[in-house]
Each structure stands twice: as structure tokens, then as C-alpha cells.
Amino acid sequence: MRFQQLRYFVAVAETRHFTQAAARVGITQPSLSKQIHSLEAELGTALFERVPGDTALTAAGEALLPLARRIVADVETARREVQELVGLRRGRVRLGATPSLCVSLVPRLLRRYHDAYPRIDLVVEESGSKDLIRALTRGELDLALVVVPADGVDPALRAEPILRESLVVASVDPLPDALPGAPIPITGLRGLPMVMFRTGYDLRDATLEACRRAGFTPRLAVEGGEMDAVLSFVEEGLGVALVPGIVVAGRPRLHATPLAPPGMFRTIALAHRREVVPTNAAQALADTLAALLAQVPLPPGVEPLPAAG
Numbered sequence: 001m002r003f004q005q006l007r008y009f010v011a012v013a014e015t016r017h018f019t020q021a022a023a024r025v026g027i028t029q030p031s032l033s034k035q036i037h038s039l040e041a042e043l044g045t046a047l048f049e050r051v052p053g054d055t056a057l058t059a060a061g062e063a064l065l066p067l068a069r070r071i072v073a074d075v076e077t078a079r080r081e082v083q084e085l086v087g088l089r090r091g092r093v094r095l096g097a098t099p100s101l102c103v104s105l106v107p108r109l110l111r112r113y114h115d116a117y118p119r120i121d122l123v124v125e126e127s128g129s130k131d132l133i134r135a136l137t138r139g140e141l142d143l144a145l146v147v148v149p150a151d152g153v154d155p156a157l158r159a160e161p162i163l164r165e166s167l168v169v170a171s172v173d174p175l176p177d178a179l180p181g182a183p184i185p186i187t188g189l190r191g192l193p194m195v196m197f198r199t200g201y202d203l204r205d206a207t208l209e210a211c212r213r214a215g216f217t218p219r220l221a222v223e224g225g226e227m228d229a230v231l232s233f234v235e236e237g238l239g240v241a242l243v244p245g246i247v248v249a250g251r252p253r254l255h256a257t258p259l260a261p262p263g264m265f266r267t268i269a270l271a272h273r274r275e276v277v278p279t280n281a282a283q284a285l286a287d288t289l290a291a292l293l294a295q296v297p298l299p300p301g302v303e304p305l306p307a308a309g
Helices: 003-015 018-025 029-043 059-085 105-116 129-137 202-213 227-235 280-295
Strands: 048-051 054-057 091-097 120-126 143-147 157-171 193-197 219-225 241-244 255-258 265-273 302-304
Touching: 003 018, 003 029, 003 059, 018 029, 054 059, 059 091, 091 105, 091 129, 091 280, 105 120, 105 280, 129 143, 129 157, 129 265, 143 280, 157 227, 157 280, 193 202, 193 227, 193 241, 202 241, 219 227, 227 241, 265 280
Parallel strands: 091 120, 091 143, 193 219
Antiparallel strands: 048 054, 143 265, 157 241, 157 255, 157 265, 157 302
16 A cells, blocks of 8 residues: 555545546546556455446545545655755645634734744634644644633644633623623623524534523524624624634724623633644744743733643
8 A cells, every 4th residue: 555545545535536636636547547446456445436427435435534634644744844854944834723813813923923934834724623623633734723622622632721711792882781891790691682603613602501501591683603704793783792802802893891700711722633743834833822922912811821841
């Protein structure tokens, strides 16, 4: 079993088309088909079901795909690391981050990193923490800024907590019956129209669970957006939303009302795959982030966490 065979297999699995896969990896379609047949012969089983107009994975193909993706990703990481070590001073960092951080901390991080390492390509994936964690375990990202789940991150990952942020109530006008700047209990949201994140979004789950524990079901005025959309809906006066304080700091049209103790908090961690040593470029990004957090004032309710060890 050769690396190129696995690379060709992944291309066919992702495109579901032999001709498109051949164009993607830069060989002819007959050559690619020959390599796939050789791989199937070595494994003793078919990897694809070939029918007119479609190519589908067999059960064996489904089992091989995540392993092949990881091997291909690891080889690409090794190649980039070697290029850096021989002094080419170029490479790529694939960073994942949650939408709340993409509209607050990440732009400053990338600006500082690009100024220091202008020849390193930056690829950013903005998504929810669950999706980012899955992408990390598949080898599709080098680093990711994720919200630490209550039950911890995937054991295949190493996650270094870097920030603790409080959630606040974002609104376009001061909340009724609330003193300016004074915290409100979570029950103060009862009956207020709320703008809610899409299904599967971490903040949606946290908000609904907090309301449930407080004994009420929130009244949803609008639902289905991600961070920037939710903040825009709140700015238009459609309702209030529970969001990290860090994102309200950059929206002057919004009021941020803190929650009364015990409040609601999230821990943000910088994560990478446990068994893979970050490339020099990725480690430099992590170091740049640590320096940024130590030097730049953070909004109220956001505090850096000391490095472990």
C-alpha cells in the first residue's frame, strides 16, 4: 500500500467521480483507475461501488477513508515541516476558530502574525467548536480555538485553556426594569423576545439549558443565525441574545448587561492533535497568540488564563 494510492483513494471518495479525482491529483483517469484497482487487489476487497453516473464507497471504503485522510494529512504536515527545517521559510497554517473569536480576537492575531511571518500562508476555518474539533481529529486543521465542552475535549486532542469569558445579554436598548450596568438574573430573560443561534450551535445549547434550569422556556423571536447574523438581528431591535462579552465590545450600538452570580462562563482553548507536534509555523502562531493576550487589553468579562505547567 503506497501513499499515492491512498491519496488517489481519498480524491475519488471526496469527488465521487474518477475523472474529476484524476484532474484533482494531476494524473490521467486510466492511471488513477489502475492504482485504485491495485489498492483493492492488495486489500482483497472492493472500495467503491461503480454505477453509471455515480461512485459510492463500499463498507470497506467507508472504514478506510478516515484512516487514509489522516495519513495523507500527516504526510503533508511532514513535508511542510521539512521545508521549514531546510530554510525555505514558507509554509501554511490552518487555523480554526469560533465565530465569536473570528469577529474579535482572530483578526488582531492574524495581523500580528502576518507582519512577523509574511511568507506563511494563513487558512482560517470559521465554525462551531464541535465541527472544529472533528476537523482537528481528521487532520484538516493545525490549530483551533474552541470552546471547551463540559465533558472535556476529544482525548485525541491537546487543549490549552487560554481565555475565560463571561456571557452577557446583548440588547439594542437597556433592559426593562434593569439599572444601568447592573447584573440581572437569568430569570430576567423570561418573557423577553430572544434572538437564538442555529441548531447545533454551542451558544444555543448553553442558552436553552440555562433557561431550562431556571424554570422557563425562552420566547424566540428569531432563530437560525450564527454570531454576526445574531448580533445584527439584535441591533435591529428584534430581540436580545446571550453572547460572549468580547463580541459586544466591538458593537457600539449594543448594550451589554452582565448576568448575576453565578453567571455563565466559557473557557476557550487552543487545541491541536495530541500525537502530532505542531509545525514551526503553527507553533509561531501559538506563541504570537500568547504574546497578544499578554499585551493587549481585553474587554470586561474576558480574562487570560495562565499557561499550564
